[in-house]
Amino acid sequence: MRLPPAILIVLGVVLVPVFAQDHQHPMEPASGPAGKITPVGPAVLANASSQPRTVEVTLTAAPTQVSLLPGRMTAVYAYNGRVPGPTLEAREGDRVVIHFKNDLPEPTTVHWHGLHIPASSDGSPYDPILPGRQHDYVFTLQRGSAGTYWYHPHPDHITGGQIGRGLFGTIVVRPEQDPLPAMREQLLVIADKRMTADGAIEWPDPKSLQGGIDEENGREGNVIFVNGEVTPTIAIRSGETQRWRILNASASRVYRLALAGHTFVHVGSDGGLFEKPVEVKEILIANSERVELLVRGTGAPGSRVALQALPYDRYAPPTRPKDWDTTRDLLTLQYSNDAPTAPVAIPDRLRAIPSLDPAKATAHRVITFGQGMINGRKMDMARIDVRARLGATEIWTIENVVAMDHPFHLHGFQFQVLDRNGVPEPFVSWKDSVNVPKHETVRLIVKFDDYPGKWMFHCHILDHEDHGMMGVLEVR
Numbered sequence: 305m306r307l308p309p310a311i312l313i314v315l316g317v318v319l320v321p322v323f324a325q326d327h328q329h330p331m332e333p334a335s336g337p338a339g340k341i342t343p344v345g346p347a348v349l350a351n352a353s354s355q356p357r358t359v360e361v362t363l364t365a366a367p368t369q370v371s372l373l374p375g376r377m378t379a380v381y382a383y384n385g386r387v388p389g390p391t392l393e394a395r396e397g398d399r400v401v402i403h404f405k406n407d408l409p410e411p412t413t414v415h416w417h418g419l420h421i422p423a424s425s426d427g428s429p430y431d432p433i434l435p436g437r438q439h440d441y442v443f444t445l446q447r448g449s450a451g452t453y454w455y456h457p458h459p460d461h462i463t464g465g466q467i468g469r470g471l472f473g474t475i476v477v478r479p480e481q482d483p484l485p486a487m488r489e490q491l492l493v494i495a496d497k498r499m500t501a502d503g504a505i506e507w508p509d510p511k512s513l514q515g516g517i518d519e520e521n522g523r524e525g526n527v528i529f530v531n532g533e534v535t536p537t538i539a540i541r542s543g544e545t546q547r548w549r550i551l552n553a554s555a556s557r558v559y560r561l562a563l564a565g566h567t568f569v570h571v572g573s574d575g576g577l578f579e580k581p582v583e584v585k586e587i588l589i590a591n592s593e594r595v596e597l598l599v600r601g602t603g604a605p606g607s608r609v610a611l612q613a614l615p616y617d618r619y620a621p622p623t624r625p626k627d628w629d630t631t632r633d634l635l636t637l638q639y640s641n642d643a644p645t646a647p648v649a650i651p652d653r654l655r656a657i658p659s660l661d662p663a664k665a666t667a668h669r670v671i672t673f674g675q676g677m678i679n680g681r682k683m684d685m686a687r688i689d690v691r692a693r694l695g696a697t698e699i700w701t702i703e704n705v706v707a708m709d710h711p712f713h714l715h716g717f718q719f720q721v722l723d724r725n726g727v728p729e730p731f732v733s734w735k736d737s738v739n740v741p742k743h744e745t746v747r748l749i750v751k752f753d754d755y756p757g758k759w760m761f762h763c764h765i766l767d768h769e770d771h772g773m774m775g776v777l778e779v780r
């Protein structure tokens with residue numbers, strides 16, 4: 305399982321703990337016949353444009369029935385009839401036109417989570433698309449924005465219900481020249497649902513005990529789906545390296561991901577690649593965050609291993625689920641019987657990310673997350689909570705004063721985390737979502753370099769967001 309020295313050097317990591325981990329968690333040999341190998345990754349939206357640098361797609365949100373559990377049909381809301389919705393693929397600099405139709409029985413919007421685009425295209429609660437209506441979302445993808453993003457509804461008060469019924473899809477923005485070598489890619493959308501035995505998605509009465517717990521904890525499901533499947537199988541060859549883009553599209557569940565006997569090479573976050581790869585044993589992915597990982601096939605031919613969600617205590621003690629400390633299998637990584645292939649070299653430098661300079665900040669703000677409120681107030685679309693000057697660089701201190709985690713999301717702008725609980729961030733990266741653990745503080749820096757207008761910032765536990773844990777930033 306040891307890597308050739310050349311690979312270890314290019315990764316520039318401390319190796320001793322990696323090998324210690326390998327010896328503690330030896331690879332399980334395949335104990336039976338290989339499971340069904342499922343091709344993983346949602347379909348890609350077909351580009352109807354023949355123009356250069358243009359991606360033109362059609363997207364419809366509608367109620368439908370899909371098979372999520374074997375032998376059962378589930379009533380869902382779906383984009384183009386699929387859960388997750390089809391993937392929007394485009395390149396930096398492309399003009400993107402989405403012909404959207406709302407065939408739902410209620411208003412919706414499509415929010416392009418993480419993209420730096422005009423406020424009028426953001427799909428915020430200010431711009432609902434009524435049932436039966438159409439709307440064209442048009443925007444141009446920024447240079448340097450290559451990365452993994454997602455799209456989902458963002459109507460006032462009913463976002464959690466619409467995402468929870470199946471409305472979410474991934475956006476992959478590709479660069480002109482990718483610094484990583486070509487390799488097999490897997491797009492993994494993780495979303496849990498509370499399913500009944502007959503295959504329905506269960507929604508408790510908001511006034512019931514469970515409804516109250518859901519409002520407090522955020523809704524968690526008893527079934528965790530990866531790309532709409534339960535524990536799908538991904539094929540890998542011994543020695544092969546794969547690039548995994550992972551999205552947490554769950555309402556509230558946070559995943560601490562690990563692959564026994566393997567380490568991950570963490571190469572990117574919400575806003576694209578890091579400057580350098582970082583080797584890690586596990587990854588925490590909060591709601592709405594994305595990670596890009598390289599998974600190196602260090603296992604033996606014919607073996608298999610589970611990608612697991614390890615226990616993570618995001619909860620307030622009174623409503624913490626009894627089974628919170630259960631480790632759950634998310635998918636199976638199945639090695640083929642082929643002889644090992646030679647590992648690909650991973651570059652030690654991926655791109656340059658200019659650091660935003662705290663000395664240039666013209667405003668320092670404190671955003672306090674209480675239970676269900678931000679700075680002591682619930683969301684009011686008629687109120688502006690933060691006014692910022694176009695072109696300003698600002699430092700925001702996100703302070704969580706309660707006993708459960710709240711993931712913070714800012715619309716429209718990528719930021720850089722400066723420090724967490726006073727500990728400087730070890731490396732620079734672009735983020736639009738960051739988990740703020742219970743009683744902790746995260747400081748971030750953001751530049752409002754373009755796009756005046758009204759932008760949301762909120763907790764991305766969907767039940768919290770829908771109950772008012774959101775504010776309005778006006779940039780002008």
Ligand SMILES: [Cu+2]
Nearest residue numbers: 710763765768
């Ligand atoms: Cu929250």
